[in-house]
Amino acid sequence: MTGALDNEIKRLMELGLHRRCVEGYIARVAGITLEINRLKREKNAVICAHVYQTPDIILGIGDLVGDSYKLADDCRRTAADIIVFCGVHFMAETAKILNPSKKVYVPSGNAGCSLSEAVTGADVRKLKAEHPGMPVVTYINTSAEVKAESDCIVTSANAEKILRRMYEKHEKVIFIPDRFMGANLAKVLGKTPGKEIILWNGTCIVHEKFDASLIRLYREKYPGLVALAHAECPSELISAVDFMGGTGDMMRYVESTDAAAYLLVTECGFGELAKLRFPKKNFIAMCRLCPYMKSITLESVLALLKDPSPQEITVPPAIAARAKIAIDKMFELAA
Ligand code: 13P
Numbered sequence: 001m002t003g004a005l006d007n008e009i010k011r012l013m014e015l016g017l018h019r020r021c022v023e024g025y026i027a028r029v030a031g032i033t034l035e036i037n038r039l040k041r042e043k044n045a046v047i048c049a050h051v052y053q054t055p056d057i058i059l060g061i062g063d064l065v066g067d068s069y070k071l072a073d074d075c076r077r078t079a080a081d082i083i084v085f086c087g088v089h090f091m092a093e094t095a096k097i098l099n100p101s102k103k104v105y106v107p108s109g110n111a112g113c114s115l116s117e118a119v120t121g122a123d124v125r126k127l128k129a130e131h132p133g134m135p136v137v138t139y140i141n142t143s144a145e146v147k148a149e150s151d152c153i154v155t156s157a158n159a160e161k162i163l164r165r166m167y168e169k170h171e172k173v174i175f176i177p178d179r180f181m182g183a184n185l186a187k188v189l190g191k192t193p194g195k196e197i198i199l200w201n202g203t204c205i206v207h208e209k210f211d212a213s214l215i216r217l218y219r220e221k222y223p224g225l226v227a228l229a230h231a232e233c234p235s236e237l238i239s240a241v242d243f244m245g246g247t248g249d250m251m252r253y254v255e256s257t258d259a260a261a262y263l264l265v266t267e268c269g270f271g272e273l274a275k276l277r278f279p280k281k282n283f284i285a286m287c288r289l290c291p292y293m294k295s296i297t298l299e300s301v302l303a304l305l306k307d308p309s310p311q312e313i314t315v316p317p318a319i320a321a322r323a324k325i326a327i328d329k330m331f332e333l334a335a
């Protein structure tokens with residue numbers, strides 16, 4: 001066991017995990033990751049980890065890592081019997097809809113999402129009745145019930161592309177539930193909110209609170225700074241930054257450029273991961289924690305693998321079948 005633990009500590013240190021915490025931390029983490037990785041093999045489980053998770057989860061136990069789109073897409077090809085989703089509930093629900101025969105779990109009962117909670121299936125039915133004939137384009141941060149009422153799902157990685165495709169056939173589109181992302185996309189596409197794009201009043205409690213006036217101060221303090229923000233941020237903030245996108249786009253931007261400093265306006269886990277992936281680059285923190293994402297810990301993953309029953313994700317088959325049509329439309333249009 002000591003040999004295995006030493007090897008695990010070495011592996012985690014090679015991944016750079018020791019750079020983010022106090023002495024002694026890595027040995028504690030290694031004991032847990034070793035056990036989780038053993039149970040994963042024993043149960044033929046795969047761990048999906050969104051980039052907002054902590055680096056001990058992403059690097060220590062994650063098998064499939066990325067943004068919402070990549071995780072949904074990767075899940076379609078896994079040969080595992082069990083999917084443990086270290087992300088939020090709607091992501092795991094999407095994985096279940098795409099893999100009805102597999103068992104899917106989230107290692108927390110608190111991994112919701114303010115956007116997902118902002119709209120119900122009944123709300124969408126009402127919207128459709130008010131705007132007959134308009135296609136409903138729905139952000140993936142929604143429940144299965146809402147997806148089932150939708151024509152096409154999008155993520156931050158493909159929303160602009162898919163909306164452009166939609167406007168080839170339709171003059172007007174309903175976009176739910178993120179009003180900031182909707183307004184940001186409307187601006188890029190030259191569409192008028194309330195007329196050509198009908199929005200809903202949902203917001204992300206993490207991204208809605210960033211203060212746009214701080215961007216100018218950061219630029220003064222760090223010459224050559226490039227500011228990147230997630231598309232869920234308010235439009236005023238997006239106007240003040242150099243790049244808007246999803247987490248996958250932001251990571252690729254950082255990888256392919258060489259700025260003096262990067263200001264990452266998004267959830268803190270993203271910056272932590274970026275620092276570990278690109279140790280020579282200079283990252284400035286302007287981040288906030290997502291309480292839903294951060295309700296998952298290594299300990300909760302270990303507890304789940306030992307006794308998974310309470311946290312299994314289920315979707316009624318009739319809802320799953322309709323939601324899958326809208327999710328598959330996304331894969332078709334995003335390709
Ligand atoms: P991404 O798909 O860009 O990773 O976004 C997911 C999310 O919840 C952002 O808050």
Ligand code: SF4
Nearest residue numbers: 113114204205206290
């Ligand atoms: Fe939902 Fe915002 Fe958390 Fe993303 S960061 S999971 S949108 S609450």
